[in-house]
Amino acid sequence: MSTPFGLDLGNNNSVLAVARNRGIDIVVNEVSNRSTPSLVGFGQKNRFLGEAGKNKQTSNIKNTVDNLKRIVGLNYEDPDFKQEAKYFSSKLVKLDDGKVGAQVRFAGEQHTYSATQLAAMFINKVKNTVVSETKASITDVAIAVPAWYTEEQRYNIADAARIAGLNPVRIVNDVTAAAVSYGVFKTDLPEGDEKPRIVAFVDIGHSSYTCSIGAFKKGELKVLGTAYDKHFGxxxxxxxxxxxxxxxxxxxxxxxxxxxxxxxxxxxxxxxxxxxxxxxxxxxxxxxxxxxxxxxxxxxxxxxxxxxxxxxxxERVTDPVTKALKEANLSVDDVDFVEIIGGTTRIPCLKNAVSEAFNKPLSTTLNQDEAIAKGAAFICAIHSPTMRVRPFKFEDIHPYSVSYFWDKQEEDEDNLEVFPAGSSYPSTKLITLHRTGDFSMEAKYTNPNVLPTGTAAEIAKWNITGVKLNDGQTSIPVKVKLRCDPSGLHIIESAYTVEDIKVQEEVPPAADAPEDAEPEYREVTKTVKKDNLVVEAHTFALSEKDLNSLIEKENELAAQDKLVAETEDRKNALEEYIYTLRGKLDEEYKDFASDDEKSRLRDMLAKAEDWLYDDGYDSTKAKYIAKYEELASLGNIIRGRYLAKEEEKRQALRSKQEASRMAEMAEKMAAQRKAEAEKKDDSKADAEGDIELD
Missing domain, CATH: 3.90.640.10 (ATPase, substrate binding domain, subdomain 4)
Structure with missing residues (x-):
């Protein structure tokens, strides 16, 4: 059974949480920190991920890539790129697809990696951290990303999770995840017909600032408005x-x-x-x-x-607040509470500015660093078929309007706004088109001019095949089920043709009709499903071939990292064994080895030490193991003698202690018997003294 995993993919640090033991736990990393640096470093032999990369960042500055989530899905020609580039010490380059990648020196050669690959490397690292710390199976993950992520960026993060061997059950907005955490664990939320509680969430992290307004009732959340400043953190x-x-x-x-x-x-x-x-x-x-x-x-x-x-x-603090309230059609007076999350909200002047923007005191009900990860873990648990969680329904909000387009035929329109800006998702819409044959559809943002600069208007395209016309038909009705899924991705869930058939339907009897009257029938026309159509999607997701290729590459790199780590462990074990054995040979082991054995072992240790710091300084795992076993072949014999003698001493001591305890027990029992005899004698003497003499 997979343990639900929630990942708050932060720009500076990421937080990991799992749903288990009837609660949500934060997972600490290998150095017991409750957050892990979000960066990837490259060395001469292996990668340095998370804490290891942070420790080597200063000395390996050109080959360490941080700010990972800022370059995911970013176009090299995007105006945002110039803004982002100044925060990077590694070299950013333009990839063949026009996206931003990082160029680093790894294992003595120059390599270029896409942002999706880099994100996958880090996600694989934190996945292994969770597996190591929890000893659980981890296959499903809910990843919290910025609310301003486009559809393409959400697909990229989902692909990164798949490359890392995870199933991304949901890509959720980070502030929405925090709001879920609030709604699930709050026990005093309104119920039934009571007025919903309006809560504003202000999240100011390492690189961005988001404000979301949510309406809460017991067991449910509806996001009313979201606004952000991408370059404020x-x-x-x-x-x-x-x-x-x-x-x-x-x-x-x-x-x-x-x-x-x-x-x-x-x-x-x-x-x-x-x-x-x-x-x-x-x-x-x-x-x-x-x-x-x-x-x-x-x-x-x-x-x-x-x-x-x-x-x-x-001076920019109030902008996201104003925009979020406007989208929610609320004023600051309608907001009941303002919850702040994100490490940057600890800065006093920033807290004061946010408080003034809402004209009310701030709340810190949530853990500012961990609320998002905990909410993501709960959301992942909702999708688990084997875990029962308390019912909680939540809906997010469309930041931009999305329309679907198709080939114009006859008098039909050629597009329809299906998911308006400000409407809730997940949601499903069913539309009917009249088609003359196979056709294609495309999803686009309705108003490209309101999108962030550099965002493509196109979202996805589908080829729909299998349309068959009957004799005499010029077109056939096609039902298309359009969906914005829980991750905010726009898809076509299914498509099928329908036809009208005539059927006999029983007419309801009149109120005064006799009970034994014959039923009457009428002919009616019903629309029924005819043929399922084949829907072939073309989205931002990687093709199966490309995905498998990247999975293979990541597995190779992970195997190399593991081998380097194990080799270093064996080298350290050999070095420790040399010094430990040499020290003990003159102390604990001195009486358990002959002079010849001592001389031979000292010579072996000296040669092993010289090799370790010369030819063996950069050797293989197998050679370190061989050297260790060579020394242990004689060292363990001497150690065995020492341990046997120590065991003999322990047994002798144990026997002596046992004999002493037995003697004490015998002495105690003898004393007890003597005391009982004396008591008996005293009783007898008393009895004799009571006899009356004439």
Whole structure:
């Protein structure tokens, strides 16, 4: 049975959650952190994923790719690309399909990977983390992504999950996942005919800011409005601080950290820590040792100075709030609570700005870092056939209107707006078309001019075949079932032809008709299903061939990473064995080996040590195992003698302790018998003393 897995795919850190033990648990990673850095690094032999990549980021800056979710589905010519590129230290390149990829040096060669591949590498890493920590089978996942993700980006993330060996049961908007978490675990929500509770969710993370308005009743949620600012997040605060210090250090120390990627990244990392310190303090020092050219730098920053640096950002705080309320047709007075999530909402000036925008105090009912992952895990559990969860229905909202187009025939229209902006999904619509033969349909955004710059208007295309006309027919009615699925993907669920047939239908008897009257029939026309049609979809999803190819590549890379890790473990085990055995040979083992054995073993250890730091420094797993076993062939004999003697001592001690306990018990029993005898004698003497003499 697969354990439901929820992934909050964050830009800086990702959070993992699973549904088990009648609750939702956050999964810690290999270093016991409750979040995992969302990045992929490449080395001489293997990849560095998550924590390992973060640890090596400064020294491996050019070959470490972060901000993964920002380049998924991004066109190289998109105006957003210039905005995103400044946050990357790795080289971003244009792929054959016009998308953005990353160029890195891996295993001594230059490689280019698509954003989907990079996301798959990271998802595979966190999947293995969950498997390792929970010892459970993980096949299904619900992934939380930004509300501003287009259909193409959602397909890309779903493909990344499949490459990682997972079944993406749902791609959910991150703030919606947090709202589900709120609705599921809140016990005081209105019921029945009571007025729904209106809650605004403000999520300000590492790279973006989203505001969603939801209406809650017990067991249900309806998202009323969502708005966002794609370029407003914690990284913008970090960069503002870094740029401030870059200018200061240029004047104060005559160094320009902008010319050195490693130096800039070290100051950026320090700026992130400084930002967190200033959330709890009014001022904080800042220093970096040997930032570049062997120069140590130091400075300080006050909270007021930080607020001045980010003033242009703070002026944009109210925009998503205003837009979300407008979409929901509500005012700030209609909002009952404002829940804040996302690490950046801990910044005092930002919290104050959000509170002022809503004109009410903020709530922190939800865990700011973990609410999204917990909601995603619950959503995954809803899709599990083997897990029972409390009933909870939720509907998200279409950010853009979507229309379906087809070939114009006769007097028919050639398109229809099926899913208007602001309508809820998942939803299904059934339309009827009159066709003369096989045809195609296409889904497009109705108003391309309102889309984010660079977003393609086309969503998907379908070829529908199997249309057969009867003799004398010029066209035939076709029913097409159109659906916006729970992941927000627009699909054609099915298509079939229908025909009108005449059938005899019994006429209901009149009220005054006798009970034994003969039933009357009339001829009526009924529309019935005739033939199922074949629907061939052409979407943003990878073809089966391309998907299988990428799965194979990822499996090869994962196997290589595993081999490198195991080889390093065997090398460390050999090194530890050499030093441990050498030390014990002069201490614990000295009485259990002959002089010849000691001499021979010392010689073997010296040779093994020389080999380990010379020819064997970069060897294979098999050779490390062979060297270990060569030393162990003699070392284990000596160790066996030592252990046998120690066991003999333990047995002797155990026997001595047992004999001592038996002696104590015998002595105790003898004392007890003596006491009983004395007591008996005393009783007898008392009895004799009671005899009366004449």
């Amino acid at each position: 914690g990284r913008d605060f970090d960069r503002a601080i870094t740029e401030h210090f870059a200018d200061e250090f240029k004047t104060k120390y005559k160094i320009d950290i902008r010319e050195n990627a490693k130096a800039y990244n070290r100051v950026l990392t320090g700026a992130e820590r400084l930002k967190k310190v200033l959330s709890a303090n009014t001022a904080a020092p800042f220093s970096v040792e040997s930032v570049m050219n062997d120069v140590d730098v130091s400075s300080q920053l006050t909270r007021e100075e930080l607020e001045e640096l980010v003033k242009p950002l703070l």
